[in-house]
Amino acid sequence: MDDETTIPQHGPDRAAAIFSAVRPRLFGIAYRMLGSVAEAEDIVQDAWLRWQGCDIDTIENPPAFLATVTTRLAMNSAQSARSRHETYIGPWLPDPIDTSADPELGAERGEALEFAVLLLLEKLSPAERAAYVLREAFDYPYSLIAEIVQLAEPAVRQLVSRARKHLAAERRKPASRPEQRRLLDAFLTAAQTGDVTSLERLFAADVVSYSDGGGVKLAARKPVAGRERVAKFVAAFSSHFWLGAELRWIEANGQPAVVLSREGVPYAMVTANTSGAGAEAGIDELLWMMNPTKIAALA
Amino acid sequence: MRTFPARRGTLVHAVRLACERADGAALAALLHRDAAAVADDGGLSPGGSRRAKGAAAVVRLVLESVGEPGLVATEQPVNGQTGIVFRRDGAVVAIICVGIRSGRVGDVWIVLGPLKLRSWNR
Numbered sequence: 398m399d400d401e402t403t404i405p406q407h408g409p410d411r412a413a414a415i416f417s418a419v420r421p422r423l424f425g426i427a428y429r430m431l432g433s434v435a436e437a438e439d440i441v442q443d444a445w446l447r448w449q450g451c452d453i454d455t456i457e458n459p460p461a462f463l464a465t466v467t468t469r470l471a472m473n474s475a476q477s478a479r480s481r482h483e484t485y486i487g488p489w490l491p492d493p494i495d496t497s498a499d500p501e502l503g504a505e506r507g508e509a510l511e512f513a514v515l516l517l518l519e520k521l522s523p524a525e526r527a528a529y530v531l532r533e534a535f536d537y538p539y540s541l542i543a544e545i546v547q548l549a550e551p552a553v554r555q556l557v558s559r560a561r562k563h564l565a566a567e568r569r570k571p572a573s574r575p576e577q578r579r580l581l582d583a584f585l586t587a588a589q590t591g592d593v594t595s596l597e598r599l600f601a602a603d604v605v606s607y608s609d610g611g612g613v614k615l616a617a618r619k620p621v622a623g624r625e626r627v628a629k630f631v632a633a634f635s636s637h638f639w640l641g642a643e644l645r646w647i648e649a650n651g652q653p654a655v656v657l658s659r660e661g662v663p664y665a666m667v668t669a670n671t672s673g674a675g676a677e678a679g680i681d682e683l684l685w686m687m688n689p690t691k692i693a694a695l696a
Numbered sequence: 697m698r699t700f701p702a703r704r705g706t707l708v709h710a711v712r713l714a715c716e717r718a719d720g721a722a723l724a725a726l727l728h729r730d731a732a733a734v735a736d737d738g739g740l741s742p743g744g745s746r747r748a749k750g751a752a753a754v755v756r757l758v759l760e761s762v763g764e765p766g767l768v769a770t771e772q773p774v775n776g777q778t779g780i781v782f783r784r785d786g787a788v789v790a791i792i793c794v795g796i797r798s799g800r801v802g803d804v805w806i807v808l809g810p811l812k813l814r815s816w817n818r
Binding site: 670 | 816
């Protein structure tokens with residue numbers, strides 16, 4: 398928390414300056430935990446009132462103190478929000494927020510803001526939510542989170558890891574660019590030799606292969622799904638499909654892709670949507686573009 | 697024939713066009729086979745907040761919610777991702793966020809409750 402440089406050392410403005418420097422973060426914590434703009438604003442307001450009642454010179458780390466106060470208020474509110482949602486008529490969604498108007502909330506700290514994540518967070522206990530948000534969105538050390546949610550550090554690590562697992566299935570992190578390229582490269586090698594075992598190793602269990610053939614020959618009309626089926630599918634056309642193919646790496650939709658040509662004429666493009674990192678990284682979707690009209694544009 | 701799976705920006709753009717034109721078929725072509733939708737009106741009235749499962753029901757719910765003429769739709773950042781904001785006479789009356797599944801629209805979240813949209817109208 399390095400924003401203290403602009404904060405007056407003394408005087409009545411100090412408390413206000415410290416508070417306004419961390420206000421966006423406090424709102425960010427409360428909003429993520431509750432999915433409600435109005436409730437998050439109330440909590441920030443409450444935190445401000447408590448802050449005004451403090452002798453701030455006795456507080457060693459004001460930003461951590463304010464994050465603690467806010468998180469605990471949000472945990473209490475989450476408890477009652479849960480019962481409020483029970484009386485809600487019909488399904489509940491979070492309040493959307495304009496992240497272009499709030500760069501601090503949007504660009505800099507965009508983690509754990511998407512609807513998908515907020516809806517999953519809503520299913521967790523208030524302590525789990527707090528631990529996940531503080532860790533994932535704000536990178537707080539486990540020791541500090543432990544203090545904030547008043548649990549032992551190992552218990553907090555467990556909370557965060559459980560919450561992550563909860564969310565991971567729904568929200569896979571896209572692979573990094575080098576990882577993406579490595580996976581596609583390894584895929585090309587395995588696909589050309591029809592190596593089913595290596596292909597399977599590169600695929601996520603629920604991998605799907607999509608082809609856009611624009612209605613022409615060779616392209617599978619329906620998506621092929623599942624690790625074993627996709628591996629067999631790819632291996633099955635290994636011999637003729639890659640025969641005499643010249644491979645050229647390009648960027649398609651902002652990700653690495655490979656154009657296949659014969660004698661300078663492109664006939665297919667392949668790219669992959671990937672997720673995870675290291676040993677966990679895998680291909681979620683294979684995308685085959687064989688539509689002649691679209692392929693012609695790649696020449 | 698289904699379209700090639702696309703990235704978020706392309707999908708959101710196509711959803712916006714389908715909504716603006718109230719084009720159910722175009723919208724259906726973008727949906728995952730297990731697509732679901734939720735329209736939240738604020739939870740104050742019975743039958744107001746609704747859930748839909750399956751492409752046909754999702755299309756119906758989306759078009760009932762935002763398919764009326766006179767709404768102006770824009771693609772802009774919502775909760776850190778591109779969403780669709782619907783305005784009538786300048787006031788935000790609905791916001792759609794989508795969840796992507798296997799390169800298609802898996803979830804459509806439609807926020808309609810005026811209180812839930814208050815921060816967009818001040």
